[in-house]
Ligand SMILES: Nc1nc2c(ncn2[C@@H]2O[C@H](COP(=O)(O)OP(=O)(O)OP(=O)(O)O)[C@@H](O)[C@H]2O)c(=O)[nH]1
């Protein structure tokens with residue numbers, strides 16, 4: 371009985387080793403645990419109850435037909451839950467935004483100690499200083515691609531306390547956290563709630579203890595000072611005529627504290643903002659949490675009058691900051707398109723990347739970067755992002771926060787499915803089933819104009835191609851993309867752009883669609899440029915080159931990403947635009963550097979004159 375109970379508690383692997391003769395034939399399989407599960411599954415398959423079950427058994431992820439063959443018409447289990455599961459943002463292991471609390475390590479405490487030796491009655495003070503606390507440092511790294519590894523709190527280790535015989539404590543080790551290129555670090559105010567809760571906790575603690583006045587004073591003192599045993603008693607009962615050197619030392623330390631506080635306040639006047647961009651070198655380091663200084667050992671307070679100081683200071687607290695980290699991928703071109711437009715297929719066709727490609731929406735969940743290699747070793751980085759859908763700015767679909775990954779791209783590449791037809795491609799189950807019918811206007815609008823809404827709905831139910839010959843589904847898709855980009859960041863669509871009319875191999879509809887699409891796009895682009903120029907002229911504030919509307923006409927290139935047709939043309943056009951933009955950007959950077967240099971020179975001259983005036 372006892373043996374049987376023990377067996378039940380044992381891990382299957384250990385049972386394998388302990389009782390090999392009790393196992394079925396399958397114990398010869400390499401892993402015991404697998405053998406058990408296989409046996410149980412085999413038994414399950416054989417049992418008559420299971421055979422009569424209404425739902426067919428699932429093996430290797432595929433449902434089985436009545437004959438026991440895999441039913442390839444049914445979706446595999448994992449995939450069936452795909453879209454809904456993804457929409458709930460489950461299973462995402464890519465993090466592009468996070469908040470972190472960094473705190474530098476506290477300094478080590480100084481030590482109170484005196485030299486002890488035979489025949490030396492009163493040895494000199496020899497307590498060592500404490501080591502400084504470790505710093506929290508961010509290091510720009512090309513090897514990181516996500517913020518997943520960033521901890522919620524990062525505290526550097528504290529400095530080691532000083533010891534007797536003048537042994538200084540060593541400094542705490544710096545905590546180095548690698549952050550990917552393209553990360554923007556911003557300091558944010560510390561959450562108020564937490565601070566209040568902390569204060570309350572302290573108060574409750576003090577009240578519960580009901581500390582007496584002297585006890586509370588001692589407690590306060592021990593936060594800053596390390597005192598020799600029974601020093602406090604000797605100070606209170608100081609004989610007349612004796613000087614209290616401890617008060618003198620307290621005044622020095624208070625003065626130093628004031629200076630340190632003032633310096634810290636001056637340094638933290640402006641909240642920290644760091645941009646680790648493409649001009650940052652790999653391995654560059656940025657200190658974000660400074661460690662506190664170490665405490666002084668008692669020799670620090672030695673004077674000609676006071677030969678035996680019996681006090682040392684504690685280490686200072688490290689700097690604490692709350693930071694947000696936002697990763698904005700750096701690429702030369704960003705692919706923007708509806709789900710299933712073929713963005714990932716295009717990336718695979720032009721670059722060395724192998725993103726996931728499948729005929730269901732939101733295959734791509736995380737940005738993916740591919741590099742297009744040209745014969746002369748020139749490279750263009752292209753970022754593939756999840757698909758955008760109408761209403762993404764209202765958090766429909768996967769939302770639009772992932773657009774931060776094309777925000778820094780020099781060129782926007784719209785990928786449009788040129789074979790799209792009204793009501794055909796929108797019947798994909800899940801998210802992509804938007805039609806003009808279920809795009810209901812806002813509740814306020816409904817109440818204000820009920821009759822108008824009715825007639826609008828009636829119109830929307832019919833096929834727009836029947837009413838309007840100029841209706842083009844690819845054009846509507848492209849406009850959706852523009853609207854969503856503008857909703858994310860006004861002015862983003864002014865960037866240099868090109869359009870890839872993908873799926874041009876679908877010859878039944880693509881050529882007809884392309885003609886109408888080209889005409890409509892060119893008209894719309896011209897209209898946008900004119901209105902943008904008018905807005906710029908009205909507001910004289912637009913001086914930045916980036917904010918101006920891109921000066922070239924938008925190019926539309928028919929492509930078949932799946933069959934790799936017209937790829938050379940599209941990559942050469944892409945390179946042309948990227949090169950132009952790089953030249954412009956470089957010129958802007960040089961201008962900025964020159965301006966900064968002049969400013970520095972001017973301020974230097976001013977300082978020199980001031981010094982001259984002071985010395986004269
Ligand atoms: N006929 C044809 N099919 C294509 C072409 N390009 C892509 N497809 C198909 O379109 C489907 C979707 O392709 P993806 O590359 O996954 O589309 P995506 O835009 O990355 O989609 P999401 O990642 O969901 O946003 C796949 O079944 C592709 O085989 C093309 O040029 N011609």
Ligand SMILES: [Mg+2]
Pocket residue numbers: 713714715725726727733734754755756
């Ligand atoms: Mg994709």
